[in-house]
Amino acid sequence: LLVFMLFALIMTIGSDFMNFLHVDTLQNAIASKIRASEGFMTLVWYIAYGLPYIFAIGLFIGLYEWIRARFHD
Template sequence: MTEATKDFRDNGVKVHNSFTHILKEKLDKVDTDELANIIGRDIYKVRDENERMLQEVRASHEAYQKKIKLMYRGIGIMLLVFMLFTLVMTIGSDFMDFIHVDILQKAIASKIKTSEGFMTLVWYIAYGLPYIIAIGGFIYLYEWIRKKFEVFL
Protein backbone atom coordinates (compact mmCIF):
# COMPACT_ATOMS: atom_id res chain seq x y z
CA MET A 1 0.00 0.00 0.00
CA THR A 2 2.79 2.44 0.85
CA GLU A 3 4.52 1.60 -2.39
CA ALA A 4 1.36 2.27 -4.43
CA THR A 5 0.84 5.62 -2.75
CA LYS A 6 4.53 6.50 -3.28
CA ASP A 7 4.20 5.73 -7.01
CA PHE A 8 0.98 7.78 -7.16
CA ARG A 9 2.66 10.72 -5.41
CA ASP A 10 5.74 10.52 -7.68
CA ASN A 11 3.56 10.45 -10.77
CA GLY A 12 1.59 13.45 -9.45
CA VAL A 13 4.79 15.44 -8.89
CA LYS A 14 6.00 14.54 -12.42
CA VAL A 15 2.69 15.63 -13.97
CA HIS A 16 2.74 18.87 -11.95
CA ASN A 17 6.33 19.65 -12.97
CA SER A 18 5.68 18.91 -16.65
CA PHE A 19 2.46 20.98 -16.56
CA THR A 20 4.21 24.02 -15.04
CA HIS A 21 7.11 23.64 -17.51
CA ILE A 22 4.72 23.58 -20.50
CA LEU A 23 2.74 26.51 -19.05
CA LYS A 24 5.90 28.61 -18.64
CA GLU A 25 6.90 27.88 -22.25
CA LYS A 26 3.46 28.93 -23.52
CA LEU A 27 3.43 32.08 -21.41
CA ASP A 28 6.85 33.08 -22.76
CA LYS A 29 5.40 32.87 -26.29
CA VAL A 30 2.50 35.26 -25.46
CA ASP A 31 3.02 38.78 -26.84
CA THR A 32 2.18 41.05 -23.91
CA ASP A 33 2.49 44.25 -25.97
CA GLU A 34 -0.22 43.10 -28.34
CA LEU A 35 -2.47 42.20 -25.42
CA ALA A 36 -1.83 45.61 -23.86
CA ASN A 37 -2.78 47.31 -27.14
CA ILE A 38 -5.98 45.30 -27.45
CA ILE A 39 -6.98 45.95 -23.83
CA GLY A 40 -6.06 49.64 -24.18
CA ARG A 41 -8.28 50.03 -27.26
CA ASP A 42 -11.15 48.34 -25.45
CA ILE A 43 -10.67 50.63 -22.46
CA TYR A 44 -10.73 53.72 -24.72
CA LYS A 45 -13.90 52.46 -26.42
CA VAL A 46 -15.59 51.98 -23.06
CA ARG A 47 -14.44 55.41 -21.85
CA ASP A 48 -15.71 57.12 -25.01
CA GLU A 49 -19.04 55.37 -24.74
CA ASN A 50 -19.34 56.34 -21.07
CA GLU A 51 -18.64 59.99 -21.94
CA ARG A 52 -21.24 59.88 -24.72
CA MET A 53 -23.82 58.36 -22.38
CA LEU A 54 -22.99 60.97 -19.72
CA GLN A 55 -23.56 63.76 -22.25
CA GLU A 56 -26.89 62.21 -23.22
CA VAL A 57 -27.93 61.99 -19.57
CA ARG A 58 -26.96 65.64 -19.01
CA ALA A 59 -28.90 66.75 -22.08
CA SER A 60 -31.90 64.72 -20.94
CA HIS A 61 -31.68 66.23 -17.46
CA GLU A 62 -31.56 69.77 -18.88
CA ALA A 63 -34.59 69.04 -21.07
CA TYR A 64 -36.38 67.62 -18.02
CA GLN A 65 -35.60 70.75 -15.97
CA LYS A 66 -36.94 72.97 -18.77
CA LYS A 67 -40.14 70.95 -18.95
CA ILE A 68 -40.58 71.13 -15.17
CA LYS A 69 -40.18 74.93 -15.26
CA LEU A 70 -42.64 75.11 -18.14
CA MET A 71 -45.10 72.98 -16.18
CA TYR A 72 -44.85 75.23 -13.11
CA ARG A 73 -45.32 78.33 -15.25
CA GLY A 74 -48.32 76.70 -16.91
CA ILE A 75 -49.83 75.86 -13.54
CA GLY A 76 -49.16 79.43 -12.41
CA ILE A 77 -50.82 80.87 -15.48
CA MET A 78 -53.82 78.59 -14.98
CA LEU A 79 -53.98 79.76 -11.37
CA LEU A 80 -53.85 83.39 -12.52
CA VAL A 81 -56.61 82.81 -15.08
CA PHE A 82 -58.69 81.08 -12.43
CA MET A 83 -58.14 83.96 -10.00
CA LEU A 84 -59.05 86.52 -12.64
CA PHE A 85 -62.15 84.54 -13.60
CA THR A 86 -63.11 84.30 -9.94
CA LEU A 87 -62.48 88.01 -9.56
CA VAL A 88 -64.72 88.87 -12.48
CA MET A 89 -67.45 86.56 -11.21
CA THR A 90 -67.37 87.95 -7.68
CA ILE A 91 -66.86 91.63 -8.41
CA GLY A 92 -70.30 91.93 -9.92
CA SER A 93 -71.94 90.23 -6.98
CA ASP A 94 -71.39 89.91 -3.24
CA PHE A 95 -67.73 90.89 -3.16
CA MET A 96 -68.51 94.54 -3.87
CA ASP A 97 -71.23 94.45 -1.25
CA PHE A 98 -68.76 93.04 1.27
CA ILE A 99 -66.31 95.94 0.88
CA HIS A 100 -69.12 98.49 0.37
CA VAL A 101 -67.94 99.55 -3.07
CA ASP A 102 -71.42 99.01 -4.52
CA ILE A 103 -72.72 102.16 -2.81
CA LEU A 104 -69.81 104.14 -4.24
CA GLN A 105 -70.37 102.66 -7.70
CA LYS A 106 -74.09 103.54 -7.60
CA ALA A 107 -73.15 107.12 -6.77
CA ILE A 108 -70.57 107.20 -9.58
CA ALA A 109 -73.13 105.70 -12.00
CA SER A 110 -75.55 108.54 -11.19
CA LYS A 111 -72.71 111.06 -11.73
CA ILE A 112 -71.90 109.47 -15.10
CA LYS A 113 -75.54 109.96 -16.18
CA THR A 114 -75.50 113.64 -15.29
CA SER A 115 -71.95 114.57 -16.34
CA GLU A 116 -70.76 115.85 -19.72
CA GLY A 117 -67.44 116.08 -21.52
CA PHE A 118 -64.15 115.34 -19.80
CA MET A 119 -65.78 114.67 -16.43
CA THR A 120 -67.66 111.73 -17.95
CA LEU A 121 -64.28 110.12 -18.76
CA VAL A 122 -63.05 110.79 -15.21
CA TRP A 123 -66.20 109.19 -13.73
CA TYR A 124 -65.81 106.13 -16.02
CA ILE A 125 -62.22 105.75 -14.82
CA ALA A 126 -63.38 106.09 -11.20
CA TYR A 127 -66.08 103.49 -11.84
CA GLY A 128 -63.55 100.97 -13.20
CA LEU A 129 -60.84 101.72 -10.64
CA PRO A 130 -61.94 99.03 -8.10
CA TYR A 131 -61.79 96.43 -10.87
CA ILE A 132 -58.33 97.60 -11.96
CA ILE A 133 -57.06 97.60 -8.36
CA ALA A 134 -58.47 94.11 -7.71
CA ILE A 135 -56.95 92.70 -10.92
CA GLY A 136 -53.62 94.40 -10.11
CA GLY A 137 -53.76 92.92 -6.60
CA PHE A 138 -54.29 89.42 -7.96
CA ILE A 139 -51.44 89.85 -10.45
CA TYR A 140 -49.21 91.05 -7.61
CA LEU A 141 -50.29 88.05 -5.51
CA TYR A 142 -49.53 85.71 -8.41
CA GLU A 143 -46.05 87.20 -8.92
CA TRP A 144 -45.33 87.01 -5.18
CA ILE A 145 -46.35 83.34 -5.08
CA ARG A 146 -44.29 82.61 -8.21
CA LYS A 147 -41.17 84.23 -6.71
CA LYS A 148 -41.63 82.29 -3.46
CA PHE A 149 -41.83 78.97 -5.33
CA GLU A 150 -39.03 79.87 -7.76
CA VAL A 151 -36.60 78.57 -5.14
CA PHE A 152 -37.93 75.06 -5.76
CA LEU A 153 -37.32 75.30 -9.49
Protein backbone atom coordinates (compact mmCIF):
# COMPACT_ATOMS: atom_id res chain seq x y z
CA LEU A 1 0.00 0.00 0.00
CA LEU A 2 2.85 2.36 0.84
CA VAL A 3 4.50 1.76 -2.54
CA PHE A 4 1.22 2.46 -4.35
CA MET A 5 0.67 5.66 -2.36
CA LEU A 6 4.21 6.86 -3.07
CA PHE A 7 3.82 5.99 -6.75
CA ALA A 8 0.53 7.92 -6.95
CA LEU A 9 2.12 10.92 -5.23
CA ILE A 10 5.15 10.90 -7.51
CA MET A 11 3.01 10.57 -10.65
CA THR A 12 0.79 13.46 -9.51
CA ILE A 13 3.75 15.70 -8.85
CA GLY A 14 5.55 14.23 -11.86
CA SER A 15 2.77 15.17 -14.26
CA ASP A 16 3.15 18.81 -13.22
CA PHE A 17 6.91 18.47 -13.63
CA MET A 18 6.45 16.99 -17.11
CA ASN A 19 4.17 19.90 -18.01
CA PHE A 20 6.91 22.25 -16.79
CA LEU A 21 9.36 20.52 -19.16
CA HIS A 22 6.78 20.73 -22.00
CA VAL A 23 6.71 16.96 -22.46
CA ASP A 24 3.04 17.27 -23.45
CA THR A 25 4.03 19.32 -26.53
CA LEU A 26 6.54 16.65 -27.48
CA GLN A 27 3.95 13.92 -27.01
CA ASN A 28 1.42 15.77 -29.18
CA ALA A 29 4.03 15.96 -31.94
CA ILE A 30 4.81 12.25 -31.56
CA ALA A 31 1.07 11.42 -31.61
CA SER A 32 0.72 13.16 -34.96
CA LYS A 33 3.72 11.19 -36.26
CA ILE A 34 2.08 7.95 -35.06
CA ARG A 35 -1.08 8.76 -37.02
CA ALA A 36 0.95 9.46 -40.16
CA SER A 37 3.39 6.53 -39.92
CA GLU A 38 3.12 3.01 -41.26
CA GLY A 39 4.77 -0.31 -40.48
CA PHE A 40 7.88 -0.48 -38.31
CA MET A 41 8.05 3.30 -37.79
CA THR A 42 4.74 3.14 -35.94
CA LEU A 43 6.38 0.87 -33.36
CA VAL A 44 9.35 3.23 -33.07
CA TRP A 45 7.06 6.22 -32.48
CA TYR A 46 5.07 4.28 -29.84
CA ILE A 47 8.32 3.54 -28.01
CA ALA A 48 9.31 7.22 -28.22
CA TYR A 49 5.87 8.18 -26.87
CA GLY A 50 6.32 5.95 -23.82
CA LEU A 51 9.93 6.86 -23.01
CA PRO A 52 9.14 9.73 -20.57
CA TYR A 53 6.86 7.39 -18.61
CA ILE A 54 9.43 4.59 -18.61
CA PHE A 55 12.08 7.05 -17.46
CA ALA A 56 9.81 8.41 -14.69
CA ILE A 57 8.97 4.91 -13.44
CA GLY A 58 12.66 3.94 -13.48
CA LEU A 59 13.54 7.11 -11.59
CA PHE A 60 10.82 6.37 -9.05
CA ILE A 61 12.05 2.81 -8.51
CA GLY A 62 15.63 4.03 -8.15
CA LEU A 63 14.60 6.70 -5.65
CA TYR A 64 12.51 4.20 -3.71
CA GLU A 65 15.38 1.71 -3.52
CA TRP A 66 17.80 4.44 -2.47
CA ILE A 67 15.47 5.59 0.34
CA ARG A 68 14.86 2.01 1.43
CA ALA A 69 18.60 1.24 1.56
CA ARG A 70 19.41 4.53 3.26
CA PHE A 71 16.94 4.07 6.12
CA HIS A 72 17.24 0.31 6.45
CA ASP A 73 20.16 0.52 8.88
